[in-house]
Amino acid sequence: MKSLFCLKTAALVLSVTLLAAAQQTAPAPAIPSTGFAGLDQYRASRIAVFTDDFGQLARYRATNATLGPPAAGENRVDFFGDSITDMWKLEDYFPGKPYVNRGIGGQTTPQMLVRFRQDVIDLQPRVVIILAGTNDIAGNTGPMRNEDIEGNLASMAELARVHGIHVVLCSIMPVHNYTERAKDFFAQRPQSRILALNEWIKDYAAKNDLVYVDYFSALVDDKGMMKKELADDGLHPNAAGYKMVAPLAEAGIEKALK
Amino acid sequence: MHLQQIQRSILLPFFFSISACAQQPAPSIPSTGYPDLDQYRASRIAIYTDDFGQLARYRDADKVATAAVAGEKRVVFLGDSITDYWKLENYFPGKPYINRGVDGQSTPEMLVRFRQDVIDLDPAVLVILAGTNDIAGVTGRTRNEDLEANYSSMAELARLHHIRVVFASLLPINNYTTEAKESFALRPGERLQVINGWLKNYCAKKGLVYLDYSSSLKDEKGMLRRELSDDGLHPNHAGYKIMAPLAEKAISKALASKP
Numbered sequence: 001m002k003s004l005f006c007l008k009t010a011a012l013v014l015s016v017t018l019l020a021a022a023q024q025t026a027p028a029p030a031i032p033s034t035g036f037a038g039l040d041q042y043r044a045s046r047i048a049v050f051t052d053d054f055g056q057l058a059r060y061r062a063t064n065a066t067l068g069p070p071a072a073g074e075n076r077v078d079f080f081g082d083s084i085t086d087m088w089k090l091e092d093y094f095p096g097k098p099y100v101n102r103g104i105g106g107q108t109t110p111q112m113l114v115r116f117r118q119d120v121i122d123l124q125p126r127v128v129i130i131l132a133g134t135n136d137i138a139g140n141t142g143p144m145r146n147e148d149i150e151g152n153l154a155s156m157a158e159l160a161r162v163h164g165i166h167v168v169l170c171s172i173m174p175v176h177n178y179t180e181r182a183k184d185f186f187a188q189r190p191q192s193r194i195l196a197l198n199e200w201i202k203d204y205a206a207k208n209d210l211v212y213v214d215y216f217s218a219l220v221d222d223k224g225m226m227k228k229e230l231a232d233d234g235l236h237p238n239a240a241g242y243k244m245v246a247p248l249a250e251a252g253i254e255k256a257l258k
Numbered sequence: 259m260h261l262q263q264i265q266r267s268i269l270l271p272f273f274f275s276i277s278a279c280a281q282q283p284a285p286s287i288p289s290t291g292y293p294d295l296d297q298y299r300a301s302r303i304a305i306y307t308d309d310f311g312q313l314a315r316y317r318d319a320d321k322v323a324t325a326a327v328a329g330e331k332r333v334v335f336l337g338d339s340i341t342d343y344w345k346l347e348n349y350f351p352g353k354p355y356i357n358r359g360v361d362g363q364s365t366p367e368m369l370v371r372f373r374q375d376v377i378d379l380d381p382a383v384l385v386i387l388a389g390t391n392d393i394a395g396v397t398g399r400t401r402n403e404d405l406e407a408n409y410s411s412m413a414e415l416a417r418l419h420h421i422r423v424v425f426a427s428l429l430p431i432n433n434y435t436t437e438a439k440e441s442f443a444l445r446p447g448e449r450l451q452v453i454n455g456w457l458k459n460y461c462a463k464k465g466l467v468y469l470d471y472s473s474s475l476k477d478e479k480g481m482l483r484r485e486l487s488d489d490g491l492h493p494n495h496a497g498y499k500i501m502a503p504l505a506e507k508a509i510s511k512a513l514a515s516k517p
Contacts, residue, residue, distance in 0.1 A: 030303065030304075031303060031304070031307050032304050032307065032308050043307055047286065047287060047303075047307070048287070048288050050303075050306040050307045050310070051287050051288065051299055051303070051306045051397065051398060052288050052397070052398030052399065053398050054306070054310050054366055054367075054397060054398070055366060057404065110310055110311060110370040111310075113369060113370060114366045114369060114370065114408075116411070117407040117408075117410065117411055118407060141307065141308070141310060142307060142308030142309050142310075143308070148313060148374075151373040151374060152370075152373075154373065155372070155373055155415060158414075158415055158418050159411055159414060159415065161418075162414045162417075162418060
């Protein structure tokens with residue numbers, strides 16, 4: 001039934017496409033391949049994001065407008081990052097705290113830099129806790145050198161500083177390849193790059209008087225992988241994983257607020 | 259034209275459904291309703307997906323330029339094609355002025371390459387001429403607030419690194435030639451004016467230099483003077499000749515201010 005529908009649709013599309021092609025030179029975009037079929041497909045699905053709202057400001061625009069400025073004495077904390085932040089139910093791990101989630105699945109640091117003003121600065125948090133870079137390494141928005149990732153992290157930290165927002169920088173989490181599903185995630189994120197970036201983040205935080213939170217060490221096993229029981233897909237922490245990092249985040253926030 | 263627009267909007271859902279059926283990438287870029295712009299955006303797909311800020315463009319040149327000579331009053335011109343096409347060496351001979359224009363760019367792209375192409379070059383002054391492609395929707399539809407946010411972020415990063423900032427007004431456009439009509443239609447005059455008003459005000463508030471190209475380039479209809487541009491959007495030699503001394507004056511003014 002479904003395939004029949006597809007066949008009909010395909011025939012229709014073909015004829016309409018030919019018609020359109022006859023009328024004008026049709027744009028034929030081709031996204032550069034990453035060599036990973038799953039990632040290629042994911043990137044293709046995000047084409048409208050890349051071309052029309054690279055930073056995805058649309059995602060939190062309305063939520064930000066209803067959030068309003070922090071109340072007097074409120075220590076608002078902005079959790080800023082990719083899917084690892086996005087999927088973190090902060091209200092379960094930090095009940096009653098004025099913590100806002102501004103994670104967006106799939107994002108890289110250039111995308112975060114583009115939405116930093118709307119999703120961080122304009123919300124006037126006391127603290128921003130940034131967990132970013134793993135998708136840069138994977139090449140979600142194209143191949144990136146470590147210097148490029150570092151540059152974006154530095155720009156975000158500097159912008160926060162200009163606005164008196166305390167910055168907590170988190171280490172990039174380890175990844176494992178213990179399940180079939182995890183193998184691509186793992187292959188796209190060489191351990192050596194994660195380690196080198198974490199080293200840079202730690203050093204940058206120390207030099208610039210920012211707080212460094214080391215999630216990596218708490219999550220890693222003796223093989224340098226994400227502990228199997230903390231992530232089902234090798235990349236994203238499960239409840240046990242989030243439970244492990246929540247107190248680390250809390251300690252980092254408290255340190256930043258001092 | 260109208261018919262084509264309708265067809266495109268009908269086509270779009272079909273592309274999505276076939277890609278869902280076939281389970282393989284079949285990307286399609288959202289249409290802007292302007293055929294030339296659609297085509298242009300399609301030609302840039304690898305940029306948007308793989309190097310949004312186009313850091314590759316000046317990466318090597320930046321490495322060579324990084325070592326600034328002591329006492330050199332280096333100036334970086336950051337912008338889009340209007341900067342990119344400007345042969346600075348002809349208009350500012352002997353000056354340490356560096357062109358970091360990238361044609362087609364909008365302000366989010368510039369923000370992404372700002373560190374590599376501006377901060378890391380350690381200039382004394384930065385001249386920013388940006389926003390006309392944001393208004394045209396080259397990287398998607400934008401609100402004025404989005405441009406203003408990117409201007410602010412660039413200015414704040416520059417100031418933190420002791421770089422003096424000059425913001426240029428957006429240039430007027432004209433529709434006096436056939437070639438110019440789409441560029442013109444994409445950039446409503448009132449938006450250009452609102453942005454210029456915001457830039458002027460922002461510079462006054464933040465102690466930055468506002469460089470008003472617009473007043474000198476427009477005719478009595480508020481359009482880019484016909485003889486200053488062949489395509490209605492980009493200045494020709496006569497246009498750049500008018501802009502150069504204005505830029506020079508703004509740079510001198512900036513250099514006289516605190517780094």
